[in-house]
Amino acid sequence: MPWKQLHRHVGLGLGLLVLLLALTGLALALEPVRSHAAAGGNASPALDLPTLAQRVQEEITGVEEIRRQPAGTLVVYAFNGEQAQAWRIDPASAQVLGPYQPGLLPRWVKNLHRQLLLGDTGRWLAATAAAAMWLLSVSGWVLLRRRMGGWRHLYGRVQGSATQRLHVQWGRWALPVLLLSSSAALIMAAATQGWLDTESALDGAAPVSQVQGPARPPQALTALHAYRMQDLEALRFPSATDPMQNWQIRTRQGQGWVDRYSGTLLAWKAASPSQQLYRWARWLHTGESSLLWTIVLALSSAATLVLGYSGLRLWRDASKLATAPSTIAHNSPAAQAETLIFVASEGGSTWGFARALHLALVSQGQRVHSAALEHFNDYAATRRILILAATYGDGQAPYHARHVLNLLAQRPAASVPVAVLGFGDRQYPRFCGFADKLAQCLAARGWPRLLPWEGIHQQSPQEFARWGRNLGQALGQTLALDYCPPLPAMHRFTLVQRDDYTCPGAEPTVVLHLQASPPDTALPAFDGGDLLGVLPPGQHVPRYYSLASRQADGAAQICVRLVPGGECSSFLHRLQVGETLQAFVRPNPRFALPHGRSPVLLIGAGTGIAPLVGLIRARHQRPMHLFVGARHPAHDLFFGEELQAWLAGGQLTRLHTAFSRVAPGRYVQDLLHEESTSIAALLAQGAQVRVCGSLAMAHAVEQVLQGILIRQGQSLQDLKEAQRYVEDVF
């Protein structure tokens, strides 16, 4: 079932109605909290039922009925001569507390909630909103499970943008409650339509007493002693003028008649299953007799507002990103195209890359057809197939392409060469896992390979352009793929300080201290390890640099090595104090440290030290061990002075350094080898590991740590899956 479409269409179509009911539901949930507070003021124990009835009868003339409201408030209805009266009474003494006046505003809100002040039509609309909420909850669960990679990971760390995280985090706590509450609302709506027997009035054929004599006072009615006060819903007194009438009682369990002359039970009618169901539904939906549940309901109503807001933003972002094949210009019919492009995408961004590739090939004079991956096929005219595939969950396919591997495994290979390009993120344990599986499956089935499969990290425009050049070579053409996914809003930063490092025989490096231009209230809060996307003047492709500081540190610090011919690094190296640049912050929540006391192993080399410094700055109050590689202690140990100060102050527990240009010439992986015993001990204590640096360094580090872990009966994959081992690789 297309759950995403269902969730989206119901949310967009009926969202306003659901939000109105959520708002009024929130107001109504606060009302029982108020009456609980009012009823809970008296700490003395409540009277038993016969005593209460006796005292009420003595104190109030013309008593007809005592009702106990779900929150515990007792109301006595009496008819004094010509006038109907209602009094609130104290459950502990039966004394009159004052006249009973239900508030007008809560009644108005209740009407708005139940029938939108529109009578029968409104009741149907409210029922529709309940059904919409139910559908949103069910589809939300399915989508949540899919996004998190299974039920087991449902409450694990959430990935994605701030809005995605907001939607998932609120959703996974609120959904169970919203599902229960909307199911209950549907049952209540069925009852309102008369499809369910709820029978709440004290009526029915009243049995007649067989005994004669004087009527007994309430305390002498033996049957009345059997009922608990907390179960009572209503007790109706027999009429003083009609000797045939008896006592009637209604409790949660059912209703009965007590003989006014003998005090025995004349008849008892237990609540039917549909009445019980209705009671449960009312309890679940209104939380009326439980303060705790009322608070939970109020919170879930508030969550609906947050979910509505974040859902709308997600929809807006997705519709900006998604480029369905129908909106791709020059999309030739599949059977006539020389090049077929198949796309697997969950969030839509891969479609942007596909579109750029499509247009670039069309501009070379090719006939190109782009389609979603589940339409994978080949035709007589097909000369090549290009697959662009994102990875989701834990190395899995985007949902729409979930059956593609089975499909490929069943079909015979054609002689058409195929290239697979993955889109993913190296911080996930299975980088581009789905593209990898696709490439393996195609190779196993015997499809010729146009290019070795490759993975693009974090939608990097540079990596995409490089792959384009390789593809061009394979096709004997020049292919310039100049595409960058839509960027977030830019902010202006001013350079306030620069620390230059020059190392003989190596490219210079600079640490830049940048301050957002005041007053920039729209700049999101950032942490060490998040990324700064810098846009050099006249360019539209950003370069990402890890942040070595938090917003609380006053300036955004980045560490930039000059890349020969690199436009962005050259621009940053030329930047002088007082000059400005355009940049934005991209959150990197996977790299952040989770709360806890377990030790932390920070491993990095070169400019890779920057995000690790950002983590140390956050003063995590836990053992922090830094392993860092550089060329020479005097030339390129970035943040060297700060590191010494943090070591002296205890913010950093141990600092291990390896210098490649100082005899005997060691790298960070050599350090890890030497310290393998202490590292093994830290890992056994549940250490968190963060690694940052070049791909080559990250591989070397992985190998050493894998060796240590195997001796402990663990593997690096275990650590990655537990998100204890996270890499930030460039």
Ligand SMILES: Cc1cc2nc3c(=O)[nH]c(=O)nc-3n(C[C@H](O)[C@H](O)[C@H](O)COP(=O)(O)O)c2cc1C
């Ligand atoms: C919930 C979630 C899970 C992800 N899982 C993986 C993964 O297991 N491996 C990987 O390489 N990338 C993973 N990614 C990163 C995406 O594949 C990457 O951002 C991709 O560019 C998204 O493309 P799309 O917008 O077309 O779906 C995940 C992203 C999210 C939000």
